[in-house]
Amino acid sequence: MRTASLSEAPLHGTDTLPPPWPGRRVPLNGGIVYLRSTPGGPGSEPALYVHGLGGASTNWTDYAGLLSDHLDGQALDLFGFGRSGPAPRNNYRIESHVRTVIAAIERRGGPVHLIGNSLGGLTSILVTGRRPDLVTTLTLISPAVPDLRPPRQMSTPLFPLLLLPGIARAVERRMAGISAEERVQAMLELCFADLERVPEQRLTEAIDEARIRADLPWAATALASSFRSLVAAYLTPGGRNPWRIAAGIRKPTLIIWGDRDKLVNVRNAARLAGVMPDARLLVLAGVGHTPQLEDPVSCARATLAFLEETREPVPTREPA
Template identity: 55%
Template structure:
């Protein structure tokens, strides 16, 4: 199992609760939705492409009084906003959804300084979140449900730790938490990124891989059972890879983001991801496939134990991209998290409406009793 002082320290938590699954009716999955439309959005250092999945409301059409919240989806290394197409369609019963292409991926151009650090990706996500919160309409001004996969999961964890005011709930799908040995599924070319001065060589080697080879490799590595991938999704992935092959920055974005990810693993002290996990405030769901070949599934209970009051969903037979391979059970766990967060917020809202005299803080004596401290 991946190990290290920060990971071991973070493991000293409480066993995670199993994820609850919402019983809300979901749209049928017999027809695959096409990728959602999007637009370029200004962020620090340039623009990113953001797709929009509009709220549909309950399946029965009873929209009056139905919850309408907002969600942002963050893809992983080498992925794109289209990775969330199926899950976002299911979650549209409750969420207006936004899915961004991180700088240098999908249809987003590289950042102005061509830096692909985790910190740079975090800044882009924060900028998009602030824009979503400020957007007019129902749920304006409220925190957003944040979902991230792989690299996007690590980025989302940093965002939630640094800006909890923007995050209503946090869902981490096989997040790329710091590990101290490289998974066997990584290619030798990517391993070159561990050596100083080598990224250019890795870029040259990767540029020789055809789109067909990339899709085939992605399916074999990322899915627990490649047979589950619908033909239409394979065709879309191939079209995306061909489009990406025409972008002069595509290979560099992949190799430099990978190097930035590895660099983040070397961060120790209070800014280490494992230590930040212990400080997370938003209600959190950890989702993992037990056939994940890229990030060890053994990290799932460790991370869920580190995050205060987290929920854990381990999906049997699923690989690294649960939102693609098992969208319905993933959606039900995410919706249950949102439902329970909304229910927990009701007492706080009720208390805020009390007269000022009833909202006075506890006296010093009462505080001492409630915390188990001795008498003053």
């Protein structure tokens, strides 16, 4: 494990907040997904961004924009999230998300720099383990890997109830009575360490998106079903366990974590970097579960340094 460095090279648009990047709906894996594009500059390399549980492609607006001189990015809304349609056959298992990401990379022609946060980070680990030919480098931002020592609340008799569909529907009905403003505020309090870092423009955009999602009949089911599948992945034994898969990944890997992550314990950061053969780690002080939102500049500088380090040198021609 190595400590990640921060590049001092210029980043694109550090003095402005761009609007969400434009996107389009495309057919994929039997359904319709929404892909936002962050066009790169000359010589930029293809990248795919994968959001976390309850997130969307807009989670990458600032980070992708800062890197747009170097990465020609696409940000994917997983089935049931953002502006994508529902999952075919109502399948929101992790395996379905893995197949969706693989299909998105293949559609583009692959390989790509694969970048994932939270659930998207776990999905990216599984994609890389299965199809390393589609991945140039792997960047994991607070990936939702299972804690090797489950927290005490997971061992209580009440925890398995969260996995029951009936309980999930009850939660869905309760969520339906919460305003978009309240829902966004609750999510920010969960994912951010410092709410002062949320720009007013981003808050307004998040509330607007929450209002749109409130009218989508599949949104709550996608969230609850993906959560159940995430917990099930935590309990997977043997070779399909995320930790074992991560240990077998040989691709260059950057891991970024906030030391005030309320959702995935930061102690997993060094553990994950320790088991992955070619990993470097950056832990950001005073940052929560979504570092690319809370501190996009530091995340972008770490990513750029990572790209500079791992980029294959251009061969020089010997003089005649």
